[in-house]
């Protein structure tokens with residue numbers, strides 16, 4: 001990849017070192033900054049699971065799973081209930097604490113306080129999940145991560161990435177919240193760079209629903225500054241209104257914008273599934289939008 005993108009790792013670390021008001025579940029699903037309720041994060045998770053259900057179902061129950069950047073452990077818990085064992089890595093102590101509380105009933109989970117740039121635990125893993133982590137890594141660190149994940153895959157094993165995406169190229173929010181948003185095509189070339197040309201891409205509709213709420217809250221903050229900037233009540237109200245009008249708000253409206261050539265919500269999110277040693281895969285690409 002010709003372009004190196006840098007990120008302030010200290011800023012990322014500080015951001016996730018203080019998840020909002022102790023609600024690690026909302027912070028893990030990025031619902032916290034706009035005061036959206038936990039039900040918005042849960043809705044997103046349910047829809048995400050629908051999107052990648054068949055990928056997860058294809059993994060053998062006796063598999064070992066690696067969950068990198070596990071946050072408060074939403075996915076770790078799902079994997080713990082379905083597979084032989086899970087190792088979950090997370091750099092943020094409060095996130096890890098929340099994951100520890102959630103996963104207390106499971107004896108087949110190992111939670112590790114670790115930066116994903118440090119050497120990963122040895123494989124083989126039948127499934128590796130990397131949910132919303134590459135967006136906090138530079139291109140070269142993300143490529144290194146993909147390579148070391150692939151080295152640890154069991155024969156026939158797969159890795160699933162879930163990343164926020166923009167229409168073209170790169171975008172980098174600066175300040176307290178730092179990330180690198182990449183287009184689907186940039187991710188494709190990043191996987192190619194790591195030696196994996198074949199990737200199946202699916203749009204994350206669960207993220208889209210939540211992101212519509214995020215963008216509406218941001219709009220209200222800009223346009224109606226007389227209302228309180230931080231308000232769990234207004235966040236919950238926004239989500240509730242969107243939910244009751246969902247055929248329009250989550251269906252008709254985004255489709256109408258798409259027909260007009262307007263990308264809304266602007267920030268989207270995709271799943272990328274890569275399999276080790278699957279020559280067929282490079283031939284079976286699904287739509288990316």
Ligand SMILES: C[S@@+](CC[C@H](N)C(=O)[O-])C[C@H]1O[C@@H](n2cnc3c(N)ncnc32)[C@H](O)[C@@H]1O
Pocket residue numbers: 012016027028029030068069070071072073074075089090091092095114115116117130131132133136
């Ligand atoms: C958007 S959250 C997603 C959490 C989880 N994967 C999920 O789907 O609920 C991103 C997580 O990645 C963690 N993270 C960011 N950079 C990391 C790094 N270099 N090493 C390990 N974890 C990291 C953050 O602390 C945060 O918990």
